[in-house]
Amino acid sequence: HAFGYSGHTMTNGGWPSFYIEEVSEHATSCQSLVTSMVVEGLFEHLPGLRVVLIECGFAWLPSLAWRLDKLHHTMAGEVPHLKQRPSDYIRRNIWLSTQPMEEPDRPEQLVQLMEWIGWDRILFASDYPHWDFDDPRFAIPSYLGDERRAAIYGGNAKAVYGW
Template sequence: MKLPSKIIDCDVHHALKSHMDLVPYLKEPWKSSVEKFGIRGGGGTYSSPIGVQRKDTYAEDGRDAAAYPELLTKQLIDTYHMDYAILTGGLYSISIHPDADYAAAIAAAYNDHLIEQWLPNNPKFKGSMTVATQDPMLAAREIDRIGPHPDIVQVVLISATHIPYGNRYYHPIYEAAERHGLPIAIHPGAEGSGTSNPPTAAGYVSNYFQWHTCLSQNFMAQLVSIVLEGVFEKFPRLKFVLVEGGVAWLPHLMWRMDKNYKALRATTPWLKRMPSAYIRDHCYLTTQPIEEPDNPKHLQQIFEMMDAENILLFSSDFPHWDFDDPFMIMKGLSEEAKHKIFYENARKLYNLA
């Protein structure tokens, strides 16, 4: 089968073998705590009834491909001839734990494990460092510590929050990320858990189906906050990547913000351009999970509305149950558009060769 393009996968979930992987990177009292009780993150309210991971990503001996670099390389990078895999991990839910010091310690240990145990194993691995947002100054300090590493290409945050990301509370994180030339990725996974807000605009839902369907609400709210609070005027070199939040909602959100800006711009005097202009210049969305209507032409129309070839990044979400095969998705695009989405946009964003 013909490859759609050269490929950079922008959402690959590497994992720990167990909580004990972090113990060598922790100091007391956190070391003893993790040894005894595991990692006490903030997630877990809503769970997939079929499990998070594809069953075929486990080797015959039971090993998890997401936890072993050589297996992940074989199952994903070699199978799909990928040029790079952006490792996004899965421990960003530590940001909704009530203990800021514990969360910061776990995030730092996770970053050290990523750098020592994963990045040296394959030059195609590029890392997303995790920070805990409970204390933005500690998070900024962690970015200064880890950000200079040549294989760290972005900072990943959880999309579940109790304060929207446009709030100036987060400015130390953005200042540090901009200082090191690192994009900020926002990833879902723990909405409605820990110290975060309810998972939907209407409140708490009763099952995973509803939770998963409504994840895009959170991304819309975060993007509105980031743009209208003037983050990109304050940090003009900062980029955001909205990971695993869907894409089809973007055109109507940009239209609504632009329409309201014409009448309500006095409430955002720091903005110098239409809201949609900031999104086009500073934001990317990953393709998985792509909304696929029955009529493929409808998706192509949405892509035209949002300038998809310049704003989308391919992602597979390996090894999760809703993994997207790069051979199967977005078949109606031109070869030039495919090359940008599958490769060139990410290459430029992450400064890859």
């Protein structure tokens, strides 16, 4: 996890009062980590490093990458150690899990989102045995197709972990 109970608050606003606040903040915790890893030059220094972010969803990643690219374009002098756009490091070094599975109203939005991230960059995670786990029988929509579903359910994990 990029968040947890290490004694430090997981949000900028302190300890969450409600579970909905805690769960929604998982994504912002991962956004902070990705931003730091990219901008500090971790992936420039360790180009083969593979980072898998779990239990923070994935819908937030494209907008973060777009924002970082825009800022890098205007402030590249501040981070001369970055030889690529931030989105290039993100696409090369970051993998995400499905939990919690994103569920937009229109199926094509999920397809577009996953295409931008990369079908090979998304791994299935259920968060079982928690009460709000994603049931593997239903978590990945059938409209994504058998090949993509097989990759998400296991093929991508085999590839990223080298099994």
